[in-house]
Amino acid sequence: MSDRTAETRQTRIQQSFDAAEGYDAAAVLQRVAAHRLFEIVTARLAGRIPRRILEIGCGTGFLTEMLRAAWPEAELIATDIAPRMLERARARVGVGVQFCVMDAAQPVLPGTFDLICGNLVFQWLPEPEAVLQTLAEKLSAGGVVALSTVLEGTFEEWRAACTAEGFEAATPDYPSIRIVENWRPGLCAGQWTTERCVQPFESGLAFVKHLKETGASVPREGAKMLSPADLRRVLTRFDQAGAMVTWHLAYGCFQKPARAGVFVTGTDTGVGKTLTSACLVHAWKAAYWKPLQSGLADEEGDTATVMKLSGCLPEDCLSPAGAYQASLSPLAAAKAEGAEIDPARLSLPLEDPARPMVVEGAGGLMVPATETLMMIDLAEGWGLPVVLVARSGLGTLNHTLLSLNALRARGLAVAGVVLSGPLNPENRKTIEEKGQVRILAELPQQDAVTADTVAALSRLIPSWGAICAAPKRD
Template sequence: MSESKVHRRLVAQRFGHAASRYGGHAGLQREIAEHLAERIAGLPLPPRPRILEIGCGTGFLSEALARRLGTARWTLTDISPEMLDEARRRLHLPGECRFLVMDGEFPDLALGPFDLICSSMAMQWFGDLDAGLSRLAGMLAPGGCMAVATLAADTFVEWRDAHAAHGLSAAAPDYPRPEAIGAALPGLRRTMASQHYVQPHRDGIAFVRSLKAIGADVPVRGRRPLPPAVFKRILDTFDRQGANVTYHLAYGTWTKAAAPRGVFVTGTDTGIGKTLVAAVLARAWNADYWKPLQTGVAAEPDDTGTVAALAGLAPDRVHAPHAVLQAPLSPWAAAREEGVSLDASRIELPAASGPLVVEGAGGLLVPVDDRSTMIDLIGRLGLPVVLVARSTLGTLNHTLLSLEALRARGIPVAGVVMSGEPSAGNRHGIEHFGKVRVLAEIPRLPAVDAQAVAQLARAIPCFDEVVAGTGRDRP
């Protein structure tokens, strides 16, 4: 087991042992949670926001947010099962609530997207804070916010000074300066503030015991305990300094840009006709086009060039893919074959002046990277879905399963386009059982060219009409 995993396990164990007494000894943590909740209350969150809390502890921040935000869809996580049990026992939050054991530095990306990701006094335990923030930011919905309170550089300055007086470095982590925290997260607007809290203690022993009482007495990696005589001299120096301890708090918020107006075209299968449908939609709506992940260019023309030609798009309306891969495989498999590293959390929507048509690769559960599938990417990008389905036998099962998967993630569906010879029975089945609108039926074409695309585009409802009904199930 790696050193970092051993350390994270130790953090979980220490806080687990302190879970039952944490609430009675964490007055400062409660105050900081209230301060962070007040900042969050001023963020532009939607009604009933989807909230992910990292390191919920026994629930200080959750309680403070519930008083200010009201009903929400809560996902509360902690690295310690015992802390999570305490939170589950004492919290009664308005709305839907789930509790998950999770290491916030390495989150489950499939849980997203979220309108708010928040954390109070937990991220100082991350091994690489910016990398962890980047992963979490990848779980934000467009327009979503991330808000955290974490320890910064001047924390425990008095304790450090007491060690320095004896030629020693303090057994405390080196916390970052506030201005350096998450300064370069792509696609996010950051605000940062800091505050110093000075907490008095009776003496050095009381300070050390206060850390142990809440489980925060985790040894710094690579540091051995000091000999008792040396430690006593440090305590004496600390007491002569006044036995005060400074906590330097960084309060950071990151806001993701709202999604452009658009749709994400996906299918019930590979080769179902997504590219043709994307071209028809782009032509009908005079939209921009983007295929973030293109595979199979060694065997077939790339879809970006195909759509541009079929829809008659000017070059400035076509956006370059995030990644282009040679093999006709899933993005995950093609990237592995070529030795390329893909990270779905780094795929960001391009800027578009009008509607944007985004085309996926394969179906909903096609792997994108080691942790994510296409449906994870769809949820993170935040666009409603146009689902392309075949018209022939078997389509009801495939289409209804796909619609069920999308709705289970809270992803809105703009409609279905059926590909193949028209079938009134299958269309009725999809609309009735899928509670969704069939936007168009595209038959097999004698020739797939710009003229055919232009003719099909004339039958597509206008963009505003399509998205106006998104998310509302048909009766």
Template sequence: MSRAQAVGARFGAAADRYDHHAAVQRTVAARLADRILAAGLPAAPRILEFGAGTGLLTDALHSRLAGSGHAPDWTVTDVSPAMVARSRATRAGHAATRFLSMDAERPSVRGGYDLICGSLAMQWFSDRPATLRRLAGLLAPGGLLAVSTLCSGSFAAWHAALRAEGLQPAAPDLPGAAVLQAEWPGGGVGAWSCETVLQAHQSGIGFLRGLRAVGADLSRADVRPAEPLALRRALRRFEREHAATAEYRIGTGLFRRSVGSGVFVTGTGTGIGKTLVAACLARAWNAAYWKPLQTGIDTEAGDSETVGRLARLPPEQVLPPACVLRAPLSPEAAAALEGVAIDFDGIRLPPHGDRPVVVEGAGGLMVPIADGAMMIDLMARLALPVVLVASSMLGTINHTLLSLEALRARGIPVAGVVLNGPPSDGNRDAIRRYGRVRVLAELPMFDRVDAAAIDQAAGWMPSLRRLEEGEGAALDPPGTRL
């Protein structure tokens, strides 16, 4: 019997009692569903769910999508035929849903999915990195892979009780966030976050019985050798010292497949140096440049003209904006002054041939565009890795870390940070460590910003290949200083 078959048989045997004992699984599924909805889905998403079990994540997503205008085409799968049968029987009323017995490590479906998701299934994979690559390969451009899994530190109190009685835990080798982060496939960048979910039990034996009831029996594997008296003492210690409360360290990962080659340049605010960085990148990569929303042309030249001149781009590589507005305000406010409404759904990346593209946003992440749509919503749609431009000065740590958290909460890939201004080792290192991000470069305050200065700065930017493969400026030492 293969490992997948063994896992499927164990969970299949628990199918009838699973829901009654799956309190933590239900909580984790609900939180993953919230993250998916916050990340955004198209109006008619194709959804593939793996490791669905009896359908806790299916239900959580279905209830959140109901009445939202979404019309999903849903494929629900699990390695256990018994779990699939139960889910099909109890959720037959879900519209446009098909049920399939499938091993997620060897998916038997065709690609093009807008969302691939699975809650608390990854810890059973025999080869996580390879499986993630296969699943990511089934995403449509801009599609989202959203998963949750057990992380290292789970069941710490139970394991401490075992060790105190001379017993050696033999739990599965669970990864930490850094390991999971390194396992994302190429062609996009994902982000992981970890949290602790606690579950209290009436007794230690109730904890073990609950695991067995959901098919995740750790009692036999957890004790080596299985000494009954020592195990009883460990259970009593678990009750006495930890109130029979188990910790589940839950990792949640969001990965979005890029729609093409290039980056989206945004900033922690306005006037932060986005146009300078965009010009450097466009020059370094001989890329196309696109400023989808240009405001403020009454007071200064448009960024398209500026970047084209500074980066020495031929006219055909400067793509026309989707909207040009006169007032130096947010796109929504500037459009209102001119009595026009921006068609957010109509903002689409223009054709740019085989060359990469550098897209520059207006202002920061939460700048309004139209009808509640923000700049971050445009970033999510384009699914290009983001280069976040920040000041090197006092206050930048807070602004930069908040921006990084907002991007990761939406599953938007982050390529790295570029710092503008006088060098600050403290700010750079804090952003790098606490933001878990590469500092790609540190740009000085130029006495004169012209094409020659851009040529110089472009030479220090990471190549596009290195950026896409995660080999840009390394985490240690940090980014390039000019």
């Protein structure tokens, strides 16, 4: 779609919503989606109170009203492309909210926000993935962006009625969930969930009226409008099928990390996490934290090793929350000493949050950390993007792809994979393509690992700025 065509369509959408006088009475599913999105937002914030909130595409204020009631002390800015929609929202919500006209496709407000949200607005945007990335860049540390959109299959009953009569429905082509799931903002943690809702109507004519009353009657670009006679045929067919439509909705909720940094984990033990961590610390001038350390009876420990190899200062390497002698999982090693790991001590350090911190896990994702928490649970709680260290050779594909699937099932952002060992172009290509992940670096096998070795290898690591930059799309 050309810029001119997109601009023309956005103008038509604005005019359509401005003319939607009966929006409040007709917008049943819009209310349902607003309530669901609000529930998702409050669950993600987990008691945190946002101080500054931006709402895009606020419509007549369904979600705005809930946001205002929940956080009356917050600075709430509600925006919409349609001025008359904003007037209705202002009448609904009253004082205490700033309303302004803004195209959600071009969010231009200054400053950062603790919460950015928009209910059923993304389906109207020409480049939703780019907009989501732009919105995420406006988040403060720990901030949340939450959105809902319409999916492929919505109004399938109306489309079927049109097809049965030999016509093509003019309703928009909505994206599939597979496409939407790739709309992920940078290094934010989170994921998309789906919901299916059935909405009955008294008749097909009531459905068509509903589209007009909710401002959703703008046809798909290039669609041919039905003549009155053809429309009557489709309405009859639609009524005979039950006069109902199915909505397929998607809700995306993503949170920016509370601090700069990554969580380093591996496909298994001894895969090269500590060497990778030392290289990351050296490359980014980062701080380092090994929350749980075991095996001190056999080695000096990863904290001392990283300090020696990376050249970082002692004050840049935080002490472990738990350190144990036996070469076992942290939980088993603690039990062997009659100790208990206190989850309260495993909170992510937030001092100097703009400086990257490399947090190194113990073993792989499914290693027990406490009686109730695995390493992946800690990673999810910390919300840092993950660097997955994997062997480059035989057997790596299964372990690496399973680990990536486990991370994404939890909504964890993956900064990338580091391959450790001899260069293996075929395995690299397979992991990149099947795992849909970037390879951050390939660290060749080393006969001896010294500070000089780490200094040389760290030059293979992308800069922290490159890690944070939005990924390039084909």
